[in-house]
Amino acid sequence: MPARLRILIRTGFMVVIFAAARTPLFSAQMTTGTIAGVVTDQSGGVIAGATVTVRHLETNAIRTSVTVSDGRFNFPGLPVGPYDLAVEMSGFAK
Numbered sequence: 001m002p003a004r005l006r007i008l009i010r011t012g013f014m015v016v017i018f019a020a021a022r023t024p025l026f027s028a029q030m031t032t033g034t035i036a037g038v039v040t041d042q043s044g045g046v047i048a049g050a051t052v053t054v055r056h057l058e059t060n061a062i063r064t065s066v067t068v069s070d071g072r073f074n075f076p077g078l079p080v081g082p083y084d085l086a087v088e089m090s091g092f093a094k
Contacts (some may be wrong), residue, residue: 036074039067039087046071050089057082 035054039047052073053064058081065073088094 031080032077033080034074034076035078035083035085036072036076038071039073039089040071041092047089047092050087050092053086053088054078055084055086057084 037052039050039052041047046067046069048067048069048071050067050071050073051064052067052075053062054075055062056079059079061079063075063078065075067073086094
C-alpha cells in the first residue's frame with residue numbers, strides 16, 4: 001500500500017474518532033432530564049385536563065403542563081436535581 005494512501009486512511013480514521021468523541025453519546029454526565037407520567041384516578045381511569053406542576057427544590061423554578069386525552073404529561077429538558085410534583089383537577093383532592 002502506498003505511503004500516501006496509508007496517511008490518508010490514518011487521517012480519515014482519526015477524524016472519525018475525534019468526531020465520535022465530541023458527540024453527546026460519549027458525554028460523561030447529563031445536565032438535563034425528563035419527568036413524564038400518566039395521571040389516573042383510584043379506579044385506574046385516565047384524567048385528561050389535569051394541571052401538573054413540577055418545582056425544582058434547589059431553585060424553586062416551576063413548570064406547568066396539562067394532561068392530554070390519555071392522561072399523559074411530559075416535562076423534557078429539566079435541570080437535574082430534586083423536584084416536587086403536584087397534580088390538580090377540579091373535583092379531585094390535590
